Amino acid sequence: MEQIVISERHQLFKWQYPEWALYLHLIRGEHRNYLIDSGIDHISLEPLLPILATLSKPLVLINTHYHWDHVLGNYAIPADRIMAHQQTATILSNSWDTRVKEASNYLSALPPKCLPTDTFTQDYEFEDDGIYLFHTPGHTADGISVYDRIEKVLNVGDNLGDDLEHIVPDLDLDVSTYIATLDQYASFETATMVSGHMGLAQPTIIEAIKEKIASTSNG
Template identity: 35%
Template sequence: MKFEKIKNRNYVFTKNTPWGWDLTIHVIKGDKFNYVIDTGLGSEHFAPVLEFIMHDNKPIIAINTHYHWDHIWGNSSLPNGMLVSHKLCRDMIEEYWEEMIQKNQKCIEGETAMVLPNVTFDQELYFPEDKIRLIYTPGHTIDSISVLDEVEGVLNAADNIGDSLEELIPSLAIEKEQYIQTLLKYKELDFDTCISGHNVVLDKSVIDQILNLIQ
């Protein structure tokens, strides 16, 4: 798994999967908390991330950007921590867990068990101690959220960015116009670096690129 320091407190773990796509776990080391954005494919996949953040002895806040299996199977590696998502995400994990396991069981790395988010929100959630902002941004899924580090200007747009530079528009579970509203919301945010679930690290210009492609 590739490890990359993006800025002073932003780090990315990227796994090149056997199925032809990369998968990102994003860590933000705040002053009060360590934030982990998505938990990957299971305990084995998540282990190096957990080792990296445990050295600080700071409480961990894990965030599920949406309910899809490749972003939540490591939840059970943090059974006693704070696990945050949109309120729809919790419901959808519970509803689709068995179906996702049955369809994608070969992709599990290590162990997994259904651990549901224990903190949910509707439109926004803010952690003022570290200036971390969670925002409801439907697009790839109806429950999708994004995470903004206001200190370093880093946005994690999760799977609202397509999987490659050649396919910047993701598959959508909502109407195109609603996704465009999410993109316009991104344009209003103050950031210069964009991290996603499966693409390389990009800059803010990717938002205009997607808007030009989709409109």
């Protein structure tokens, strides 16, 4: 696990797998701490758990969408609550075993079913910490993003591609829905973007993605 410090408030934790990387994102708020996504299982999370154990404030775990690499570690995170979109909770409740099967090549142990405890449909805000969660469909229908109003950091889950050579992610929905989500991102004043697989990105990547999509469509 590699640690990437953005600021005293924001820290990333990177796991490098053979074909892709995974980034979990810790936000240290004044009233709560927030961990965006939970990884795969307690074995892979072992380097992170001692760090989480030092946190004195309540921990809110946020699942950005239902894919296995973002939720199967839920049970291992010492969270006081698990936030997600309502669709995420429904999908996981109905298909947890499928998610586990999809992750079989990466699991060291079978993760027990651990679902979100708190859900929303459009948005949810922890006003006292300046943390805003909102629905951003594209990569998946249930996807959410997290915006820190204080330091202008935007975590977009998997709505960016895996790396700079593949900036357009796989999309479960139509391109127009994804473009609407990109336009929503562009409406925020953003200093830094964070992606579940790309890690850090500049806000200019939004226009680059639109140009990539347009060139592919015209081609």
